[in-house]
Amino acid sequence: MPQTWTGRSGWTLTREGGGLTLTADGATTRFEGPAASRIRVAWWWTGRCLVIEAGDDAPRTRLAGLRLRDAGAVATAVARIVTRATLRDALLVAAEREGYFERLLETRVRKQRWIAHDDAATILAELPRHDDVLAQLSAAQREDLDAHLSPAERKALSFLAQDHLARVSAANDEILRRELTVGRPFFDRVERSPLSEEQARAVISHDNRVRVIAAAGSGKTSVMVARAAYAIRRGFVRPDRILMLAFNADAAKELQERVETRLGALGLPRDGLRIATFHSFGLALIGEATGRKPRIAPWVEGGRDVEKVQEIVDRLRDQDLDFRFKWDLFRLLYGKVSATADGGEPDSYDPATKVSGFETYRGETVRSEGERLVADWLFLHGVDYRYEQPYAHDVADATHGQYRPDFYYPAVDAWHEHWAVRADGSVVEDFRGYRDAMTWKRKVHATHGTSLVETEWHSIIDHSGFEALAVDLEGHGLTLDWNPDRTLPGAEPLEHERLARLMRTFMSHIKSGSLTRESLRERVAAHPEWDTARTRLFVDLYWRIHEAWQGELDATRTVDFDDMLLRAAELVERDPGLARWDLVMVDEFQDTSRARARLTKALLAGQGKHLLAVGDDWQAINRFAGADLSLMTGFGAYFGPALTRRLQTTFRTTQTTADVAGRFVSRNPAQVTKAVHASRGPGGAPVRIVRVGRHDAVAGAVEAHLRRLAASSSGTVDVLGRYGFDKNLMPAARIDGLDVRFRTVHRSKGLEADHIVLPNVTSGRYGFPSTIEDDPVLTLAMSDDDGFRHSEERRLLYVALTRARRTVTLVTVAGRESPFILELIDDPDVEVVDADGTPIGEVRACPGCGEGTLVARSGPHGEFLGCSTFPRCRQTVRV
Template sequence: MPQTWTGRTGWTLTCDGTRLTLAADGRTETFDGLEAARIGVSRLGPRRALTVAATDDAPARRLPGLTGRDASEITEAVARIVTRGKLRGALLLAAERRPYFERLLATRVRKQRWIAHDDAAAILAGLPRHADVLALLTPAERGGLETLLSPEERTALAFLAQDHLAQVSRANDEILRRELATGRPFFARVEKSPLTEEQARAVISHDNRVRVIAAAGSGKTSVMVARAAYAIRRGFVRPERVLMLAFNADAAKELQERVDSRLGALGLPHAGLKASTFHSFGLALIGEATGRKPRIAPWVEGGRDVEKVQEIVDRLRDQDLDFRFKWDLFRLLYGKVSAAADGGEPDSYDPTAKRAGFGTYRGETVRSEDERLVADWLFLHGVDYRYDEPYPRNVADHAHGRYRASFHYPAAGVWHEHWSVRADGSPVEDVRGYGDVMAWKRKVHADHGTALVETAWHSIMDHSGFEALARDLERHGVALDWNPDRPLPGAEPLEHERLARLMRTFMSHVKSGAVTRESLRDRVAANPAFDTARTRLFVDLYWRIHDAWQSELEATRTVDFDDMLLQAAALVEHDPRLARWDLVMVDEFQDTSRARARLTKALLRDRGTHLLAVGDDWQAINRFAGADLSVMTDFAAYFGPALTRRLQTTFRTTQTTADVAGRFVSRNPAQITKSVRSARGAGGAPVTVVRVARHDAVPAAVEAHLARLSASSRPAAAGRTTVDVLGRYGFDQKLVPARRFDGLDVRFRTVHRSKGLEADHIVLPNVTSGTYGFPSTIPDDPVLTLAMADGDAYRHAEERRLLYVALTRARQTVTLVTVTGRESPFVLELLEDPDVEVVDADGVPAGEVRVCPGCGEGTLVRRDGRYGEFYGCSTFPRCHETARV
């Protein structure tokens, strides 16, 4: 009820709960909400007065004649109105939204229909945080809320204090519990084998964005098929509004066949439900939107894209001498620079000088990678040089030994010192007195009148110093004759095909990420490590190839896959009506590129669309083909708030194999944690490592193993036993015996092509160290990081996942073959696992393998030396660890 106070001097102040009305001096004023703070009470001795604070338009006023009791009541009323004024907007919004939110939870639980995040978020949108609301109040105001607010306002404030998403989660847990119970007959029949509880949980979780992390062999296809059937059966979607996207044509065909078969068996409608590859879907979408379905370039569709790059390069080299020179320069010199920040690991050894180092094109061993660049540059220019040449005069003194120069050019009598210093003059390595040594050597040449040219580490590693070196040598009469086709007796260069493949990989990432010339230039300029002559040369070559590629597409009126996906995404972004699917499911999500991710996101309307993305970050092995693992690992950052479900029961491998593979891949802390359980229960044969003495003994060891499997295989009536021999490279096929084995169906595949497949037994025939070992030590060129997603910094991260894929193809046993002294570092890790055994070529348990204590990546092997036998690290010359016999 309104309350009025009257002053003895004739003024009145009325409070109606939300405002104050003051009548004084013949006029009436209203003070709403926060304006009420202008009303106050002053005291001068025993006298009290009502005060009105000044504004820009009116002076302050003092109205006497206020009693002490009225003063207290007015002070309380002002505090109540001001506090309510501060909270009014938030409390009105909370009071409005609360019944909708509570009705959503109650209705959905009653109907057993999942509460999607976006449905709850639409109701909760704009609600302020409880803490932010309280921050508007003074401590005194916060302490008096119980008396200052009405019961309705206190209820609204309490609603703001609730964890709404936790309430949604609890309600969904109850829906899930009820659905698992009432839907048990459906989940038992939807696939040929009943769904597990974790599979059923993934199916029921009909949220807007669900990420399903599925272990190898955990039945992810069953979840996708069951999700389609469940959503149609419950009336959530119509069949023609379900879209299933797969990574390749085989997977799309299997999805379509499975969904048609299973929904048909259940009597559910499925006409119009579409399973497609991203590529087929994108082409159809463009055709629908533009009236003209594009055609994929035949060299792209046929998998001859690297060959096309080589054709373009050959044509450009024939037509343009500048391109030819730059291509050969990068291939022969720039392309050999290690991706490692420390300059790479030694790959050669000079027994005469007893020096580990880097092999040159001429066949010698130099100390450092930058010296190799100088030596190779000289060789390709036809320069006769001597490396580490002794100075002809005896200049040794008490502080300096015999002087040997980096390079010497005997025909011109010119000496060349290559200094290991940075641009600021500091030594690359922490060598005490290095500056004094440089000064002494310069003085030697000055004192004896010998010609000296100089280069430095920093200008050679970024290749900016070669032009100055050329000028200096020519000034001293050294002829330079560049010949990229000169026979190379020593080290191998970067092959044309490999550089073409690098260009094609770079192109895939540039296109997928919609990287422009300007943005690429900005990336180079923003990172000093990339702002080098090497990077600028690569980028220049790339755009020449890119432009020629695009010209060929235009001339043939075709597109490539990346351009097509981006065009499809842009069309949907421009016209959201093209996105007419309510349920979108994506398979093999760990292999999704940024172009695929953009198209997927475009298909998701602001509200009402449901995305189910199924994949396994442990099986992400296609970064080279444009895949961006962060699309899956940072799923919410790409697509919005998401729910994660896990499939951790494998129906393929034994528990032993699952444990070994899981422990191995989980050494990388960046992998998403999973605990994989075998549906068969505990046990299973150990993972076996067969260790042979020499590489040429590998085929015989594989043959002997297959013979043992043949002898122990099941009778023919029970079906043939399948054996997949998985090579890291296609040329590993030569290690597979040609003859047939009774009862066995033996097939060779590369590990990459084995993904999604399985066999009774898996054999990996060449798990050794080296450039073409497993892991492959062919590094990604550092320029790729300019265009592609950030890679995993863990050593051999993708190769580790590749071996995990190989291990988890097996239903029964896994056997790895390695060579003594050339064991893969992966083998050395596996040997630490209690569920891994080591045998010889005959299957007999082998002796202990001694891991090198120095590097941890090699083994100690017996060798003959000057003083007899000793143990040395198998990775020599990279590691010099030795031990006594």
């Protein structure tokens, strides 16, 4: 109802609707909505008055005669009008969206249909934030807010204050609770064995983006099959709108068979349901979109891609002397570089000089990696040198022993000091008195008039200092004769095949990440520490190989897998009509590359799309092949807001094996945490480590173990090698009662056996973990790893352990135990036995490095215990 106040001086003020009307001195003015704030109540002389703010620097007007009893009512009316006007638009939107939102929740709960994130987000998309709405008000307005708003407005404001996604989650929890009960007959029949509750929860959660983290043996394939059946049965998705993408052909075949069998048994339609590998799907999609299905290059399809790189390299080396020189330079010198800032770990020991250090091509042991690079460079240039030859003059005194410069060149009577100095002038290690020693050595040469050549660690490690060294040595009269084909009596170089494999790996990541020359330069510019002579040389070689590779593809009118996947993604991005699937399921998601992820994301454009990504970050073992684990661990960051479900019940391993494997892999703090439980309950045989005295006893120990198994049980046995050559450790004769097969650990992924044997879990270059580390240049193109040492090798061993249904046995060599063995030895569910299966005594880890064991040794002072990793670790312990 309108309300009017009359002043003693003759003016009137009327509140009606959303404004105030003022009549004074024969004039009427309307103050609508926010403009009402121009009217306020104030004291003037001896009484109350209305103050009218004119604005725009015009003088304000005072109207005297406001009755004291009306002052509060006028102030309240102004505040109410201004407050409601300020909040009007936001509250109108809130009231409208509240109706839609409440209907969404009520309808979906009543129909037992999952409320997908995007359905709710569409309603909530333009909804103002509660805090932003209140921020428009003054403190006084906020204090009396309830009094100023109508019941409907208060309800709308209250809606803004709710946690809407929490309400969606609560509604979905109710839907889930009911579906688990109502749908139990379906969940019991959809697969050969009834679905567990956690499997059923993953199936029911029909959100737009669902990440299922599935422990080894937890039935992830059952979830994918059941999700398809559930969506069809409930009418959420037609069969021809479902796409299932598998990592390889074997997995796709298994999915196809399971879908046909299980949906057929339930009488559900399955016509048009698409199951394919990423590669076959991408090829077909390109063919559909362009009318011309591409052909994969035969050397790629046949797994001979590294051989093709070698073929290209051989041709380029024959045709181009510059390429030949740079290839050999990288392979022989730049390829031998440590990823650590202080020069790597020693790999050699000279008993004559008691020097622990780095083996050179000439066969001696030098003290630092920088010195090894200098020595190898000299050797390949045909320079005769002496390492640490005593100085020609006796300069020993009370504080200095006889001087031994790093290198001596007898042909020109010149000495060479390689200083352990960084580019900023600091020393590489905190050598006490190192700078004083540098000053003293220079003074010795000056005093005796001997020639001194100088190099510094930083310029030799990144190889930028070799040109200056060449000029210096030639200035002293030495002739440099570069010959990469010299016979190397000492250390082995980076093999041609390994460098070719490095180039192919780099190529996979370059292509999968859609990196160009320019974008690669930008990445390097953003990380100045990457911009080294070594990096520049590698990238130069790479682009030459890349161009030749692309030329081969063009000449044969073929594509490789990475280009094909990116082409398919580009086509879908341009024409979303190609993405005709509403439910996309991806298997082995932890091994997804950027190219696969881009294609997957393109398929999800538009409304009503659903992605189910199933994988296990603990089993991510294909980074070398282009996989990007961050797509799994950072799923929501790439694909959008996501729901995570966990499958933590394993139907394969015993609880003992699950516990040992879980504790082992979880040492890496970057892993997604999960607690794996065996469906068969607690217990199981301990994980067994067989420790033999010599490497040539490993094969016999494997055979003896298998014969003990055959005597007590039957079943399947998978002997899993870290490398293909571990097959040589298999028994020559067939063992009755056992079906024994050899596989590499990588090829065992997704498979299982009653018994698992790992025949060569030792330390060393070809041990487990392998110490053949990823080359640092891969960081230019690869996703970042988690920074934890041997993280992928750790996951690889986890995969091996979790292939077993009954027992796991690892064979190692005393004194050469893998660092992983040393961790497992401390596990309460692991036992250590000898080749005969007899428990053995304590195996002590090295207290110095923690990566070796203490082994008996003798020296000039008698018996002692030394680290098995010597010379890398020189820890000793008294007997």
